[in-house]
Amino acid sequence: MRMTGERCGVVVAALALLVAGCSGTDTTTTGESPAPDPTAALRERCSAAVPADADLEALTMRGASGGELEVARVGPARNATVAVLLPQTSGLCGWGRWAAVAAEDAGVTSLLVNPCGYGESVCTAEQDADPLTEVAAATRVARRDVGAQRVVLLGTSMGGSLTVMAVAAGADVDAWADISGPSSWEGVELEPLAGDLPATGLVAMAASDGPAEVADARALARAGGVPFVPRRYGHGWELLVDPVSGSLTRLGRRLVYLAADPRQG
Numbered sequence: 001m002r003m004t005g006e007r008c009g010v011v012v013a014a015l016a017l018l019v020a021g022c023s024g025t026d027t028t029t030t031g032e033s034p035a036p037d038p039t040a041a042l043r044e045r046c047s048a049a050v051p052a053d054a055d056l057e058a059l060t061m062r063g064a065s066g067g068e069l070e071v072a073r074v075g076p077a078r079n080a081t082v083a084v085l086l087p088q089t090s091g092l093c094g095w096g097r098w099a100a101v102a103a104e105d106a107g108v109t110s111l112l113v114n115p116c117g118y119g120e121s122v123c124t125a126e127q128d129a130d131p132l133t134e135v136a137a138a139t140r141v142a143r144r145d146v147g148a149q150r151v152v153l154l155g156t157s158m159g160g161s162l163t164v165m166a167v168a169a170g171a172d173v174d175a176w177a178d179i180s181g182p183s184s185w186e187g188v189e190l191e192p193l194a195g196d197l198p199a200t201g202l203v204a205m206a207a208s209d210g211p212a213e214v215a216d217a218r219a220l221a222r223a224g225g226v227p228f229v230p231r232r233y234g235h236g237w238e239l240l241v242d243p244v245s246g247s248l249t250r251l252g253r254r255l256v257y258l259a260a261d262p263r264q265g
Contacts, residue, residue: 042072050074050096055103061137063116064130067123069137072096072112073146075103082148083110083259084138084173086159091119094156094237098255101248106260109146113138115162135166139173150174152259156236161185164220167201168193175258176201179251180209180236183216191216194223202258204229204251206239229254 038058043050050056050072059071072092083102085095092112099110115134116123123129135153142148153173155163160181165188167176178201183190203226205217214230221228229251231239240252248256 046072046093046096049093051100054096054100056096059111059141061113061141063123063137064125064133067116067125068121069116069123069134070114070120071138071141073109074099074112075109076107077109078147079107079109080147080149081106081108081260082142082146082151083108084135084142084151084153085110085112086135086153086155086162087112087114087118088157088159088236089118097241097246098237098248098252101252102256102259106256108256108259109142109148111138111142111146115159131162131166132169132171134162135171135173139171143172152176154179154255154259156180156240157182158185160236161188161190164190164193164197167198168196170196174200177255177258178203178217178220179239179255180205181217183213183220191220191223194220197224197226199225201226202229202254203227204231204239206231206234208233209235 039056042058043056054074055076057073057077059073061069061071063069070092074096085092085099087094092114095110095112099112102108102110113134114121116129139151142151151173152175153163153167153171154177156179160178162185163176164178164181165185167173181190201224203217203221205214207214207230218228231251240249240255242249
Protein backbone atom coordinates (compact mmCIF):
# COMPACT_ATOMS: atom_id res chain seq x y z
CA MET A 1 0.00 0.00 0.00
CA ARG A 2 1.35 3.40 -0.91
CA MET A 3 1.36 6.27 1.67
CA THR A 4 0.28 9.72 0.67
CA GLY A 5 2.75 12.55 1.22
CA GLU A 6 0.73 13.80 4.22
CA ARG A 7 0.69 10.40 5.99
CA CYS A 8 4.37 9.88 5.23
CA GLY A 9 5.22 13.22 6.91
CA VAL A 10 3.30 12.21 10.04
CA VAL A 11 5.18 8.91 10.27
CA VAL A 12 8.56 10.62 9.85
CA ALA A 13 7.71 13.13 12.56
CA ALA A 14 6.63 10.37 14.93
CA LEU A 15 9.85 8.45 14.31
CA ALA A 16 11.88 11.58 15.01
CA LEU A 17 10.15 12.07 18.36
CA LEU A 18 10.71 8.41 19.23
CA VAL A 19 14.41 8.65 18.43
CA ALA A 20 14.74 11.82 20.50
CA GLY A 21 13.06 10.09 23.45
CA CYS A 22 15.30 7.06 23.24
CA SER A 23 18.43 9.18 23.05
CA GLY A 24 17.71 10.69 26.49
CA THR A 25 17.57 14.23 25.12
CA ASP A 26 15.17 16.49 27.03
CA THR A 27 13.46 18.57 24.39
CA THR A 28 11.39 20.50 26.91
CA THR A 29 14.07 21.88 29.28
CA THR A 30 16.83 24.07 27.93
CA GLY A 31 17.64 26.34 30.92
CA GLU A 32 20.13 25.77 33.73
CA SER A 33 19.21 25.09 37.35
CA PRO A 34 18.39 28.28 39.26
CA ALA A 35 21.11 29.68 41.49
CA PRO A 36 20.68 28.90 45.20
CA ASP A 37 19.05 31.65 47.26
CA PRO A 38 21.79 33.27 49.42
CA THR A 39 19.37 34.14 52.22
CA ALA A 40 18.00 30.60 52.41
CA ALA A 41 21.55 29.23 52.46
CA LEU A 42 22.54 31.62 55.25
CA ARG A 43 19.45 30.76 57.29
CA GLU A 44 20.25 27.05 56.95
CA ARG A 45 23.87 27.63 57.92
CA CYS A 46 22.99 29.68 60.99
CA SER A 47 20.23 27.24 61.96
CA ALA A 48 18.85 27.92 65.46
CA ALA A 49 21.23 30.85 66.01
CA VAL A 50 18.80 32.99 63.99
CA PRO A 51 15.10 32.65 64.93
CA ALA A 52 13.05 31.18 62.09
CA ASP A 53 10.74 34.20 61.98
CA ALA A 54 13.54 36.79 61.94
CA ASP A 55 13.56 39.27 59.04
CA LEU A 56 16.84 38.09 57.49
CA GLU A 57 18.61 38.98 54.25
CA ALA A 58 22.05 37.91 53.03
CA LEU A 59 24.09 40.78 51.57
CA THR A 60 27.57 41.33 50.16
CA MET A 61 29.67 44.45 50.66
CA ARG A 62 32.51 45.47 48.40
CA GLY A 63 35.91 45.74 50.07
CA ALA A 64 38.41 48.52 49.52
CA SER A 65 40.28 46.75 46.72
CA GLY A 66 37.74 44.36 45.26
CA GLY A 67 37.22 41.88 48.08
CA GLU A 68 33.76 40.92 49.26
CA LEU A 69 32.48 40.94 52.85
CA GLU A 70 29.61 38.71 53.93
CA VAL A 71 26.82 40.60 55.71
CA ALA A 72 23.48 39.58 57.16
CA ARG A 73 20.73 42.14 57.65
CA VAL A 74 18.28 41.46 60.48
CA GLY A 75 15.37 43.86 60.83
CA PRO A 76 13.70 46.42 58.55
CA ALA A 77 15.40 47.18 55.24
CA ARG A 78 14.95 50.92 55.88
CA ASN A 79 15.60 52.28 59.34
CA ALA A 80 16.90 55.32 61.17
CA THR A 81 18.80 53.20 63.71
CA VAL A 82 21.33 50.54 62.73
CA ALA A 83 23.68 48.37 64.79
CA VAL A 84 26.81 47.12 63.03
CA LEU A 85 27.81 43.87 64.74
CA LEU A 86 31.31 42.38 64.66
CA PRO A 87 31.56 38.70 65.61
CA GLN A 88 33.68 36.22 67.46
CA THR A 89 35.92 33.93 65.43
CA SER A 90 33.02 31.50 64.92
CA GLY A 91 31.33 34.01 62.62
CA LEU A 92 28.32 36.30 62.36
CA CYS A 93 25.56 33.76 63.14
CA GLY A 94 26.07 34.13 66.90
CA TRP A 95 24.64 37.66 66.80
CA GLY A 96 21.37 36.39 65.29
CA ARG A 97 19.24 36.07 68.41
CA TRP A 98 20.32 39.41 69.88
CA ALA A 99 19.66 41.10 66.53
CA ALA A 100 16.21 39.52 66.24
CA VAL A 101 15.20 40.80 69.70
CA ALA A 102 16.63 44.25 68.96
CA ALA A 103 14.50 44.40 65.81
CA GLU A 104 11.33 43.15 67.48
CA ASP A 105 11.53 45.06 70.75
CA ALA A 106 13.28 48.28 69.75
CA GLY A 107 12.93 48.50 65.97
CA VAL A 108 16.71 48.34 65.44
CA THR A 109 18.13 47.02 62.17
CA SER A 110 21.38 45.07 62.53
CA LEU A 111 24.13 44.47 59.98
CA LEU A 112 26.08 41.36 61.02
CA VAL A 113 29.51 41.52 59.38
CA ASN A 114 32.03 38.72 58.85
CA PRO A 115 35.49 40.33 58.73
CA CYS A 116 38.05 39.36 56.12
CA GLY A 117 38.89 35.66 56.28
CA TYR A 118 35.80 34.64 58.24
CA GLY A 119 32.64 32.99 56.92
CA GLU A 120 32.21 33.78 53.23
CA SER A 121 34.20 37.03 53.36
CA VAL A 122 37.10 37.09 50.91
CA CYS A 123 39.57 39.97 50.77
CA THR A 124 42.16 40.62 48.13
CA ALA A 125 44.58 42.96 49.87
CA GLU A 126 45.85 43.79 53.34
CA GLN A 127 43.95 47.08 53.38
CA ASP A 128 40.67 45.15 53.18
CA ALA A 129 41.52 43.44 56.47
CA ASP A 130 41.95 46.73 58.33
CA PRO A 131 39.12 47.04 60.92
CA LEU A 132 38.38 50.65 59.99
CA THR A 133 38.07 49.73 56.31
CA GLU A 134 35.64 46.92 57.08
CA VAL A 135 33.57 49.02 59.47
CA ALA A 136 33.59 51.97 57.08
CA ALA A 137 32.03 49.77 54.41
CA ALA A 138 29.32 48.70 56.86
CA THR A 139 28.54 52.20 58.11
CA ARG A 140 28.36 53.39 54.51
CA VAL A 141 25.76 50.71 53.74
CA ALA A 142 23.90 51.58 56.96
CA ARG A 143 23.65 55.28 56.17
CA ARG A 144 23.32 55.17 52.38
CA ASP A 145 21.27 52.04 51.77
CA VAL A 146 19.35 51.55 55.02
CA GLY A 147 18.90 55.26 55.71
CA ALA A 148 20.41 55.25 59.20
CA GLN A 149 20.77 58.46 61.16
CA ARG A 150 22.20 56.65 64.18
CA VAL A 151 24.81 53.87 63.83
CA VAL A 152 26.32 51.95 66.73
CA LEU A 153 29.20 49.47 66.55
CA LEU A 154 29.09 46.44 68.84
CA GLY A 155 31.61 43.60 68.99
CA THR A 156 32.11 40.41 70.97
CA SER A 157 35.48 38.77 71.69
CA MET A 158 37.54 39.25 68.51
CA GLY A 159 34.86 41.67 67.34
CA GLY A 160 35.19 43.64 70.56
CA SER A 161 38.88 44.24 69.94
CA LEU A 162 38.20 45.13 66.30
CA THR A 163 35.51 47.55 67.49
CA VAL A 164 37.99 49.41 69.70
CA MET A 165 40.55 49.54 66.89
CA ALA A 166 38.02 50.82 64.33
CA VAL A 167 36.45 53.42 66.62
CA ALA A 168 39.85 54.73 67.74
CA ALA A 169 40.79 55.08 64.07
CA GLY A 170 37.74 57.26 63.40
CA ALA A 171 34.84 54.97 62.46
CA ASP A 172 31.67 56.94 61.68
CA VAL A 173 29.57 55.61 64.56
CA ASP A 174 27.53 57.27 67.31
CA ALA A 175 28.23 54.71 70.06
CA TRP A 176 30.19 51.50 70.59
CA ALA A 177 30.64 48.52 72.90
CA ASP A 178 33.47 46.05 73.44
CA ILE A 179 32.21 42.79 74.95
CA SER A 180 34.97 40.40 76.06
CA GLY A 181 37.50 41.80 73.61
CA PRO A 182 41.07 40.57 74.23
CA SER A 183 43.43 43.31 75.42
CA SER A 184 45.42 42.96 72.19
CA TRP A 185 44.59 41.61 68.75
CA GLU A 186 47.02 40.72 65.98
CA GLY A 187 49.78 42.61 67.76
CA VAL A 188 47.75 45.76 68.48
CA GLU A 189 47.44 46.73 72.15
CA LEU A 190 44.09 48.32 72.94
CA GLU A 191 44.81 50.45 76.02
CA PRO A 192 47.10 52.91 74.16
CA LEU A 193 44.15 53.60 71.82
CA ALA A 194 41.90 54.72 74.68
CA GLY A 195 42.65 58.42 74.20
CA ASP A 196 41.08 58.27 70.74
CA LEU A 197 37.86 56.60 71.88
CA PRO A 198 34.65 58.66 72.13
CA ALA A 199 32.93 58.58 75.53
CA THR A 200 29.74 57.10 74.05
CA GLY A 201 30.76 53.48 74.68
CA LEU A 202 31.20 50.74 77.21
CA VAL A 203 33.49 47.80 77.94
CA ALA A 204 32.30 44.51 79.49
CA MET A 205 34.28 41.50 80.70
CA ALA A 206 33.54 38.49 82.88
CA ALA A 207 35.76 37.33 85.73
CA SER A 208 35.90 33.89 84.09
CA ASP A 209 38.18 35.39 81.39
CA GLY A 210 40.88 35.72 84.06
CA PRO A 211 42.15 38.48 86.34
CA ALA A 212 44.68 39.81 83.85
CA GLU A 213 42.09 40.31 81.08
CA VAL A 214 39.64 41.88 83.53
CA ALA A 215 42.30 44.29 84.76
CA ASP A 216 43.17 45.28 81.19
CA ALA A 217 39.50 45.76 80.29
CA ARG A 218 38.99 47.97 83.37
CA ALA A 219 42.05 49.99 82.44
CA LEU A 220 40.80 50.46 78.88
CA ALA A 221 37.41 51.65 80.10
CA ARG A 222 38.96 53.99 82.67
CA ALA A 223 41.38 55.49 80.17
CA GLY A 224 38.61 55.90 77.61
CA GLY A 225 36.20 57.47 80.08
CA VAL A 226 33.48 54.87 79.50
CA PRO A 227 31.65 52.51 81.88
CA PHE A 228 33.11 49.12 82.70
CA VAL A 229 30.45 46.40 83.13
CA PRO A 230 31.72 43.43 85.15
CA ARG A 231 30.19 39.99 84.91
CA ARG A 232 30.97 36.73 86.70
CA TYR A 233 30.85 34.02 84.00
CA GLY A 234 30.72 33.76 80.24
CA HIS A 235 32.42 35.16 77.19
CA GLY A 236 31.13 37.20 74.27
CA TRP A 237 27.62 36.21 73.20
CA GLU A 238 27.20 34.17 76.39
CA LEU A 239 27.02 37.48 78.25
CA LEU A 240 24.22 38.75 76.01
CA VAL A 241 21.87 35.79 75.44
CA ASP A 242 20.89 33.12 77.95
CA PRO A 243 21.95 29.81 76.31
CA VAL A 244 19.02 27.90 77.85
CA SER A 245 16.04 30.24 77.44
CA GLY A 246 17.34 32.20 74.45
CA SER A 247 16.24 35.45 76.12
CA LEU A 248 18.51 38.46 76.47
CA THR A 249 20.49 38.95 79.64
CA ARG A 250 20.65 42.24 81.51
CA LEU A 251 23.76 43.20 79.53
CA GLY A 252 22.10 42.13 76.28
CA ARG A 253 19.18 44.45 77.06
CA ARG A 254 21.58 47.25 77.89
CA LEU A 255 23.11 46.96 74.43
CA VAL A 256 19.64 47.18 72.88
CA TYR A 257 19.06 50.41 74.82
CA LEU A 258 22.48 51.71 73.77
CA ALA A 259 21.66 51.01 70.13
CA ALA A 260 18.16 52.48 70.21
CA ASP A 261 18.54 55.50 72.49
CA PRO A 262 21.52 57.90 72.66
CA ARG A 263 20.63 58.68 76.29
CA GLN A 264 21.14 55.03 77.33
CA GLY A 265 24.15 52.77 77.60
